[in-house]
Amino acid sequence: MTPKSTFSTRFSSALWLLVIFILAGCIAEKSEIGNSVDSTRLNQAENKSDSPKKNTVTAPKNIIVFIGDGMGVSTVTAGRIFIGQEKGLMGEEYELSFDKFPQLALVKTYNTNAQVPDSAGTATAILSGYKTNIGAINVKPDADVAKMVVSSCVAKSAPPTLLERAKKTGRSVGVISTARITHATPAAVYGQAVDRSWETMADIDPQAVKLGCKSLSHQLLENTPDITLGGGAQKFTPEQLTDWQEKTGHIYVSDAQSFRSAPKDQTLLGLFTPSHMSYEADRDETKEPSLAEMTDVTIDALAARGRGYVMMVEAGRIDHAHHGTNAYRALKDLQAFDDAIAAAVENAGDDTLILVTADHSHVFTMAGYPKRGNPILGLVRTPDPRGEGAGLDPALAADGKPYTTLGYHNGPNVREADSPALTDNMVQAPDFLQQTAVNLSSETHAGEDVALYAYGPGSRRFSGVMDQDEIGQILADLIGE
Template identity: 45%
Template sequence: MRCLVLTFLISAAFALSEDDGKTYWMEQAQQTLRNAILQRHNMKVAKNVILLLGDGMGVSTVTAARIYKGQKAGQTGEETQLNFEKWPHVALSKTYNTDRQVPDSAGTATAYLCGAKANYATLGVDSRVARADCSNIGDTDTHTTSILDWSLAAGKSVGLVTTARVTHATPGAGYAHTPERNWETDKDIPDSCPGVKDIAYQLLKDNADIHVMLGGGRREFYNRKDGRKLPEEWLADKQEKGLLAKYVQNATAFRAVSAADTDYLLGLFAESHMTYELSRDNSEEPSLSEMTRKAIEILQKNNKGFFLLVEGGRIDHGHHDNYAKRALEETVAFDDAVAVAMEMTGDNTLLVVTADHSHVFNIAGYASRGNNILGLVDKVDEVQKTVDNMPYTTLVYANGPGPGREQNLTGVDTTADDYRFQRLVPFQPEWETHGGEDVGIYATGPMSHLFHGVHEQNYIAHVMAYASCVGPNNKHCENPEDEYSCSGATAVVNCAVVVHMIIIPMIVCLLVKNMHTM
């Protein structure tokens, strides 16, 4: 124990700043290396799994949000870390749909929630179902099941939290089966597809066993051809069965909900998507962090554990409108929800952060370190001088509704909440498109080391299932002593790390002892 304490003190002694030049960077890297060597894989069964999905949160968005977060705190920004960037395991996800190089949020959600890649704009069905083609939607063999289904079958509680509509693409893949993501209410379904169920109906009628549903999209449950009021029907059904259920529509009612006497919670806080964080009325809509906290409080009452999906849905929308500041503010708010998940769970919970896709959003120029990430590039020399001799921003889009280079940015406040950043290809009045590059997977907790390289996106669902012993990956749980012990081949690396955790402190002690006797 004394040696371990000594090792910590030796590490803590190197509290250097960047002003120390190469000494700082050498020790910073050495400390990171020591941490990596001492890292031990968590081989436990995950009692809980929380998937935190930043919609549209590509690598460039993560980088820009990191800088934005730091600059909001008065730092230069580049050295800042988002909470999930501190986690030990990082991989990449290949996001293409089975029929598109650049994906949408429906086909991708089907991949990471259901374990099978799918076509563009389809939800909860495999690649045999094409977009808006209802000819074979009645064939249940084409339907996929999700990590929500698998967790419920194992006796766990499940929930979904989003700042988008609860019937939108990301949450929809967890419970719906439809060839068209936009069929959110029965008014959206064409007459040529009789008998097809809309997404709102499927959520509250076919998936009434989901314990927590929080987000926007109230209109999809009321503005209906059939005239039904689905939330009231959902609540009445729960009350008739003697279940502890609540339905809330604003932040005040939401904050009054006690997890102790609530097992089922439906919260619909906006007619469509919830308000951007920069404009959110705190008295009307709870934050993503608040919704995450309440969901965990309710779900964790189940001693068998839970699965929770948390979506920062409006990162995507900010980018689509070329509102870079709004997208970055949404990303920081999403990171705050990550912090809540970390605070409220322990080493029995697998936490995964990823994105469904990226955007055509980039960081360019050679601005000075600490230059406002939303501002104009401040270092312009002959190498990077523009042909039109006009200033330009660090952040830029390849396409979208924003202005082009015809806009002279001299005197323009590019840090304003609703400033649309410049783009190359004009798409007005349409949205900017998604990007097709890989996105990050960040993980910590049981079996998080299984995210280890470049993966197909559907792999994410299989890791979550394996870690929590649900769905198609529960065979190993029948005899966990063999699977997770040092006698198994799968645990060789883990056992080697344990040895390192013993050997390295001993070496440090010996070195210190020798120095003392010299």
């Protein structure tokens, strides 16, 4: 055996050892993968036994449903960065209050007759547990919408509302919205209407009036939650409100100061603005309470009643700012929503289930290749590895002009060839309206799934891909009529 062959034998032995080590490593790794598959299966099995139809988990005493109207996933991501940057961070790493919730699901939002839904049909699904036509609130769907309009005042044909379910179990009820309180989402807690526009008697189809249909404002005063806070005083006549107070002894307030001093152990209705409440960006603290304040006060007031409670809190104006393609106000309202959820997590007890979801998405996009920490409302500046000074100029589109990270697929602001080039000052101004692609007078909802975040007892029942009406069915089960 030559030294060379000895070396080669030794080398090949070492090589074999190496091969054995690698193989052993692979096997070990494989078994680790095997373990992780097994544990995933275990989790799946656990989730299966915890199926939406079975009440196998501890039922919560209290339930708070937070609905960010129009808060699609792109809004959540952009809002997270927006808030992070307001706090002096780069933004992307920031965590919203509900980013920390342990349970997550994706929710299919379509209405029975619409691929891209509206808030009436989706709120019916979330709160009452069945899908219905676009524009209908707590009324069973019918292919013949015209027939629904003239024959649906038979209230008994619809399943109970969330308010009715909660009251039946002795629980207190709270409804909070930054929109008009007779608007589709809050109305779906307490009312029924074939057409979401039936906010006052004057809005109702004359044929339906003959059938005895009542406006949503009438229905609210007949089925009043314990605490009701929002906008929309103009949908009630002064006589309606006076009669209601005289007959019931309940309390009505119309400004923040009277709200703050009103006794909270009585039935309380607060309507702070004629129509929707102000966008958070424009809110006057002395006239309108914040969404977080309304949430916090209502949790205390309902908890003090001691019977358990069901609450719905809507950030109604994220949707409105998106319809107007004003990303700044949409994200400021998401910030106010996040504050309200943080207040609930802090203040509600361990026996409270908290859900955060959206009714539907918007055609709101976050795109281009902006560098890390680029102002979320700003012009796109790309990360550029080529060195000093690179990336200081905005990226240019094919027309030679800068563009923003945030935009909308449709809406009123299509930029024409002769539109002036966008500047940093223009796009970061609060009133800037984002660029759109398809020219529509109002930006529209979007049809992709939305996220649902859950925390507290019963939260494990919300996971995977869910149809939106399953949310309402699980709520009904957890409330336990």
